[in-house]
Amino acid sequence: MPRVEMFESGLEQGQMMPVLMRHCETMKRQETRLRLATAVLLATFLATLLWLQFHQQTTKGAFSGAHSEAENFLKTEEPPIRHTVHLEPVNQSDACSEEQPINWNIIDDGNDSQNFKLENQTVLHVFTKGLYLINLRISYRVYNNQCESRSDPEVLTLEVNVSQKHRNYDREREVISGKESMLCRDYWLQSITLNRVIMLEADTSLRVKLNKKSCKFVRNRHLEVTYL
Known part of the structure; x- marks a missing residue:
């Protein structure tokens, strides 16, 4: 290979190295953001599940209490004698x-x-x-x-x-x-x-x-x- 061609090939390799380095850094940043977004979604999903479970238990307890009060009222309130x-x-x-x-x-x-x-x-x-x-x-x-x-x-x-x-x-x-x-x-x-x-x-x-x-x-x- 002539010296001129070897010199041009070395220049091209030297120019590509920075491009590859920037591409790798960009991929790492995107990967980090993706992991953060995934972690936020998982945390939001878990928090929603916990809230729904708590709300269901609270509503069930309130309904049970109201149902018990209604049953007690019906038991105590006798129909009028005609x-x-x-x-x-x-x-x-x-x-x-x-x-x-x-x-x-x-x-x-x-x-x-x-x-x-x-x-x-x-x-x-x-x-x-x-x-x-x-x-x-x-x-x-x-x-x-x-x-x-x-x-x-x-x-x-x-x-x-x-x-x-x-x-x-x-x-x-x-x-x-x-x-x-x-x-x-x-x-x-x-x-x-x-x-x-x-x-x-x-x-x-x-x-x-x-x-x-x-x-x-x-x-x-x-x-x-x-x-x-």
Whole structure:
């Protein structure tokens, strides 16, 4: 090899050495940064796992405590006792009038009726002051040969009235009432259903009355009074 070529080759090798050195330093710096970034990510991931585990345990403990409190509350809070009395007619064919209230019997079906007393099968006494739900249903039916005219059916007026009487009142007061019309035609059916929540004083008497003209068409009667 001529001396000139050897000299140029030595120069090229000398110029490449610094480039290789800078490249190695750059690679080392990038490698160091990569390791630091990896370490930061791992630390963040571990910290997140620890926080989630702590938060889960805290939430579970709070939920368990709230659930236990709710169970204790449900165990200690008993539902209110509601006293109910059910009245059914003594006889479906009993006569009735505006002057004489219809007759009832107390039906013993396991309900507590200690707040009520039925007297003379016509008057229901309420002993405790409070709110009461009154439900009344009267059903009517026209039987064969009950109508006076077959060619021109009469329009009947059906009236129902529940009244209360108390020593503080100068007269009976209406609690709830209803009115319906019905054709006087064989096997015609009609009904009246009444319900109302009302405040009653202690020692109040309740009566149910029907208008006289509709009494013979009464098929069934049901009265329910519930102390709320």
